[in-house]
Amino acid sequence: MHRHTQPQATAAPPAAVLQEAVAHDDAVNRAHTHADAHTHRSVAEHRNAVRALLEPLRNAGHTERLALSDALGRGLAEDITAPLDLPPFANSQMDGFAIRAADVPESGAELRVAAPVPAGARPAPLQPGTAAPIMTGAMVPPGADAVIPIERAVPAAFPAPGADATVRLPPAAAGTFIREAGSDIRAGEAALAAGTCLGPGQLGLIAALGMPDVLVHRRLTVLLVTTGDEVVEPGGQLGAGKIFDANGTLLETSLRQAGLAVIRAGISTDDPAALCSLLRRHAPEVDLIVTTGGVSKGAYEVVRQAMDGQDVHFGHVAMQPGGPQGIGTFDGVPLLGFPGNPVSCLVSFEMFLRPVLSGLLGSPSPRTVVHGRLLEPLTSPAGKHQVRRGTLLPDGTVRLEGGESSHLVRALAQSNALVQVPEGVTALAKGAEVEVWML
Incomplete structure (x- = not known):
C-alpha cells in the first residue's frame, strides 16, 4: 500500500482544511519532540526500543503449560534440567x-x-x-x-x-x-534453555526425558490495522486513485507464520477519530497493535494524528526501505506503526518485530543467516542500512530482485532472501560478499 503524504492535485482539499491538518500535524510533532531527537536512530537502536517495549510480555502471566504435541513452534518459558540419564541404561x-x-x-x-x-x-x-x-x-x-x-x-x-x-x-x-548410560545427557545437566524455539528435535528430547508437557510463552494476539482512504480490499471495486491493499495480507501472513494470532481489523480511513475508535474497541483483547501507513510527516498521516495524547513516538530509522516508524503504547497496549509501502512494512516486520519476538519469547525461530556473493554491483544511500530483495542461488551467488523502491511487490514475491547492506557502505562491486537473511 502506498501512502501519499500529499493530496493529489486533482483532489486538492480547501485551503482552510489543509491549513488545519498541517497545524494539527505540527502540534503532534511538538508533543513528541523528545522522540524526534532520534529521527535518524540506527536499526540496532530501534530494534532495542522495540525489545524494551515488548519486554513485559515475557512475564509469568503470559505463559501456559501445553502437551508436547501442542507446543510445536512455541518458545520455551523455563530452563529444563535432565531428571535422568539418557540413555537411562547401557x-x-x-x-x-x-x-x-x-x-x-x-x-x-x-x-x-x-x-x-x-x-x-x-x-x-x-x-x-x-x-x-x-x-x-x-x-x-x-x-x-x-x-x-x-x-x-x-x-x-x-x-x-x-x-x-x-x-x-x-x-x-x-x-x-x-x-553407555548418560552418554547423551546426564541427570542434572542442562537440557534446554528458556527461550528455545521448540521444534521436533527439542520436543523429542523433552519426551525422552519423560515429561508429558512443557511451559511455553503464550501465543500473542496482534491487532492489525491498515490505513488509507486510497486503499481497497482485494475483490472490491478499484476506482480512480485507489489501490488494492497488499499490506494486510503481507503482514497477517507474516505474523501467522511467526506463530502469532491475528485480529484483522480491516482498513481504517484517514479519519483520526475513526481510527482511535477502532483501536479502542479491540485494544483490551490484544497484546500488540500493528498499524501500516500514516506515520510520516505529511498533512494526512492518520496514525500520527490519532496518537495525539498517547505515549506513541514517531521518528525516522536510518534504513531503506522502512525509515518512518512509530512506537509506543495506545491505552497501555504496545503499538508499532509501520510505514505504508508494501516492502517497507514487510522489511519493518523482518528487521524489528520478528527478531525481537524470537529473542524475547523464543518464537519464531531466527531467520537463517548466510553469506553470498553479488551477481551485480549495487549502491546504497550514505548513512542508511539498506535492505534489498534477492535470490540466493545454489552456487552461493545472490541475484538482486528489482530495484530499491519500496513498492515493488513483484520483486519481493520473486525473492527468497533479504540482502543486508550495512550503514556506511555506499557501494558494493559484483562478487562482493553480502549477508543474506533467508525468507
Whole structure:
C-alpha cells in the first residue's frame, strides 16, 4: 500500500482544511519532540526500543503449560534440567551378540550362545565364555562390555530358541557398539534453555526425558490495522486513485507464520477519530497493535494524528526501505506503526518485530543467516542500512530482485532472501560478499 503524504492535485482539499491538518500535524510533532531527537536512530537502536517495549510480555502471566504435541513452534518459558540419564541404561547399538571383550582373542573365539536379550527385558548376568544374542536398544547384560554385529558372526544368524548352539566371533574392544548410560545427557545437566524455539528435535528430547508437557510463552494476539482512504480490499471495486491493499495480507501472513494470532481489523480511513475508535474497541483483547501507513510527516498521516495524547513516538530509522516508524503504547497496549509501502512494512516486520519476538519469547525461530556473493554491483544511500530483495542461488551467488523502491511487490514475491547492506557502505562491486537473511 502506498501512502501519499500529499493530496493529489486533482483532489486538492480547501485551503482552510489543509491549513488545519498541517497545524494539527505540527502540534503532534511538538508533543513528541523528545522522540524526534532520534529521527535518524540506527536499526540496532530501534530494534532495542522495540525489545524494551515488548519486554513485559515475557512475564509469568503470559505463559501456559501445553502437551508436547501442542507446543510445536512455541518458545520455551523455563530452563529444563535432565531428571535422568539418557540413555537411562547401557544398551546395544546393533543387533548382534553381547560378549566379554576379554573372552575373544585377536584370532577370534567360539563361544556358547546364552539366553537372548530382547528390548525391554532385564537380562541375567553374562557368564564367561558365552555370547548373548541382543537386539538394538536392549539392555546390555551385566558383565558384558562389547557387542559384535550379527553380520560379523559365523553363522550370521541367531540360533533357534532352546538350541544348544555356539557362534564364532571376531575380537572387539570394550565399549564397541554400546551406548553407555548418560552418554547423551546426564541427570542434572542442562537440557534446554528458556527461550528455545521448540521444534521436533527439542520436543523429542523433552519426551525422552519423560515429561508429558512443557511451559511455553503464550501465543500473542496482534491487532492489525491498515490505513488509507486510497486503499481497497482485494475483490472490491478499484476506482480512480485507489489501490488494492497488499499490506494486510503481507503482514497477517507474516505474523501467522511467526506463530502469532491475528485480529484483522480491516482498513481504517484517514479519519483520526475513526481510527482511535477502532483501536479502542479491540485494544483490551490484544497484546500488540500493528498499524501500516500514516506515520510520516505529511498533512494526512492518520496514525500520527490519532496518537495525539498517547505515549506513541514517531521518528525516522536510518534504513531503506522502512525509515518512518512509530512506537509506543495506545491505552497501555504496545503499538508499532509501520510505514505504508508494501516492502517497507514487510522489511519493518523482518528487521524489528520478528527478531525481537524470537529473542524475547523464543518464537519464531531466527531467520537463517548466510553469506553470498553479488551477481551485480549495487549502491546504497550514505548513512542508511539498506535492505534489498534477492535470490540466493545454489552456487552461493545472490541475484538482486528489482530495484530499491519500496513498492515493488513483484520483486519481493520473486525473492527468497533479504540482502543486508550495512550503514556506511555506499557501494558494493559484483562478487562482493553480502549477508543474506533467508525468507
